[in-house]
Amino acid sequence: MQTDLQILDSHSSKNMHDSKQKPDNIASAQRPVLFQVKEEALGGFAAGVVGTLLGFPLDLVKTRMQTRSASSSKHSPLSLLRHILRTEGLSSIYKGVGPPLVSLSIVNTLSFTSYSYFRQNHFRGTDGWDYRNALSGMMGAPIFGIVTTPENFLKTQMQLDNVQSTREKEKQSRNQQLISQKKGTLQTENLTKRPKGKFTSSFHCAKTLASTHGATILYTGHVINTIREAAFVGTYFFCYEGYKCEFQKLLFQFGNLFSGYGNNERLRGNSDSKSSITSLAIPMAGGCAGATAWAFTFPLDCVRAGVQGQLIPPHSSEITQKQGALQTLKNLWSTKGFWGLYAGVGPSIARAFLVSGSRFSAYEGALWLCRWSGLTSPGEGEFGEEGPGAYDD
Numbered sequence: 001m002q003t004d005l006q007i008l009d010s011h012s013s014k015n016m017h018d019s020k021q022k023p024d025n026i027a028s029a030q031r032p033v034l035f036q037v038k039e040e041a042l043g044g045f046a047a048g049v050v051g052t053l054l055g056f057p058l059d060l061v062k063t064r065m066q067t068r069s070a071s072s073s074k075h076s077p078l079s080l081l082r083h084i085l086r087t088e089g090l091s092s093i094y095k096g097v098g099p100p101l102v103s104l105s106i107v108n109t110l111s112f113t114s115y116s117y118f119r120q121n122h123f124r125g126t127d128g129w130d131y132r133n134a135l136s137g138m139m140g141a142p143i144f145g146i147v148t149t150p151e152n153f154l155k156t157q158m159q160l161d162n163v164q165s166t167r168e169k170e171k172q173s174r175n176q177q178l179i180s181q182k183k184g185t186l187q188t189e190n191l192t193k194r195p196k197g198k199f200t201s202s203f204h205c206a207k208t209l210a211s212t213h214g215a216t217i218l219y220t221g222h223v224i225n226t227i228r229e230a231a232f233v234g235t236y237f238f239c240y241e242g243y244k245c246e247f248q249k250l251l252f253q254f255g256n257l258f259s260g261y262g263n264n265e266r267l268r269g270n271s272d273s274k275s276s277i278t279s280l281a282i283p284m285a286g287g288c289a290g291a292t293a294w295a296f297t298f299p300l301d302c303v304r305a306g307v308q309g310q311l312i313p314p315h316s317s318e319i320t321q322k323q324g325a326l327q328t329l330k331n332l333w334s335t336k337g338f339w340g341l342y343a344g345v346g347p348s349i350a351r352a353f354l355v356s357g358s359r360f361s362a363y364e365g366a367l368w369l370c371r372w373s374g375l376t377s378p379g380e381g382e383f384g385e386e387g388p389g390a391y392d393d
Contacts, residue, residue, distance in 0.1 A: 042375075043112065046366035047359035048105035054358050056100070057081065057093045058351035063159045065344030066305040069335075077347045088162050096158025098202040103151035107144050108359070114140035115237055129242040137237030138230045145226030150218040152225055154202045156308040161197030161205070164311050209312055221307035224325040228300040236293040243285035251277045279364075283356065290352030298348060299341035303329050 061077050064084070075083055084092055119125040119136035126132070199205035209217050255277065294301075306328035323331075332340045 042370055043363040043366040045105050045109045046362040048108035049101065050362035051108075051355040051359040052097070052101050052104045055351040055355040056097050058347040058354070059100075059155075060084070060093060060095075060159050061347045062344035062351070063156055063305055063309070064163065065347070066302050067156075067160060067163075067309045068343075077344075077350075092162060095161070095197075096155045096202055096205075099151040099154045103147050106147055110140055110143060110147075111137070111233065114143070115233075125241070127241055128245045129238070131238065133241045134234040134238035138234040141226060141230035141233055144229045144233065145222060148229060149220075149222045149225045150206075152304065153218055153220050153308045154205055156305055157205055157209075157312065158197075158199060158202055160309050161199050164197070213312065217312065220310075220312075220322065221304055221325070224300065224304045224307055228297055228304055231297045231300060232293050235296050236289050239292045240285050240289035243288045244281050247281035247284050248277055251281055283361075286356035286359070287353040290356045291349045294348045294352050295345065298345045301348075302332065302341050302343065306332060 058077075061081050061084075064080060065077070115137050118139045119133060122139075123132040123136045125136050199208065206218060303325050307323065307325055310323055336343065
């Protein structure tokens with residue numbers, strides 16, 4: 001089965017007089033732009049699976065920190081993770097991992113192919129700090145948003161399910177105590193048990209909410225999520241290409257310094273040394289690009305989490321007015337101030353470095369396996385031996 005997509009550019013007006021050429025000559029005169037999708041797609045899929053599994057516990061901590069009330073106890077990221085493990089159990093760490101495991105694998109696959117296509121065939125982005133790399137990355141954001149909005153909504157609902165259930169039980173317990181005091185009796189409820197959420201799985205959450213509120217409930221926060229996607233991928237790919245060149249220059253300088261000869265051509269003429277330097281520069285650039293993109297777009301993600309993390313009653317009769325992005329931003333600013341928009345940024349940056357490094361390894365491993373098995377050939381695709389890494393969404 002042919003996997004190469006050929007995009008044939010039409011002749012410009014100055015070549016119209018050659019229209020009388022033979023068909024074979026016309027075909028050969030056309031300029032083919034080959035865009036290989038096989039390696040980027042398979043590598044992106046592997047990167048998405050590995051990165052999601054490794055980074056999900058930190059994503060849970062980030063979501064809890066983003067959505068906790070201003071009056072709640074201030075746990076550090078590590079103490080919050082220990083608190084979750086102690087009170088909710090190990091299984092809660094990966095509650096809701098199903099949707100991102102599927103969607104991020106798809107999005108990473110799309111991001112590799114989309115970025116490669118637009119950078120090579122439309123914007124002609126170059127290595128280094130080139131704004132065209134940002135535009136190339138942003139082109140896929142509308143498609144990414146369609147995929148990631150339901151995933152983010154279900155993930156956020158599942159990550160907050162235990163917390164929201166506990167809050168509901170505490171509210172009901174306080175109301176029962178007030179009623180009991182009025183009646184002269186005292187009833188207490190044991191709230192020390194491990195909290196149990198309303199939803200048993202992401203599929204159960206989606207089915208329950210969609211059946212009572214309609215399928216559109218899954219696209220709560222679609223606009224703010226798509227804006228965040230565009231800002232994130234644009235920042236990521238712009239910084240990735242820039243950081244990669246800077247790290248390559250720095251590593252070349254260090255290599256020449258410690259070579260004992262100080263000869264620039266000594267390393268530049270050695271293909272093995274160049275390959276080693278590039279292989280080291282890519283994960284470093286990916287980690288720094290991920291951290292920079294998270295720091296730049298984190299307020300948007302905080303607003304998104306607030307919109308998608310609202311308590312959605314499982315019964316349509318209990319529906320309340322949903323809060324939009326602007327109202328969520330206003331509430332965050334009034335209750336937590338500017339730094340409230342960066343609540344949970346620490347775990348996100350740590351996750352960016354962890355996930356970017358692991359995704360790079362998974363990407364390279366998938367490429368090696370494809371070439372070893374004969375599924376693809378060395379150097380296939382725009383990036384060849386130099387994969388673009390995988391952005392951490």
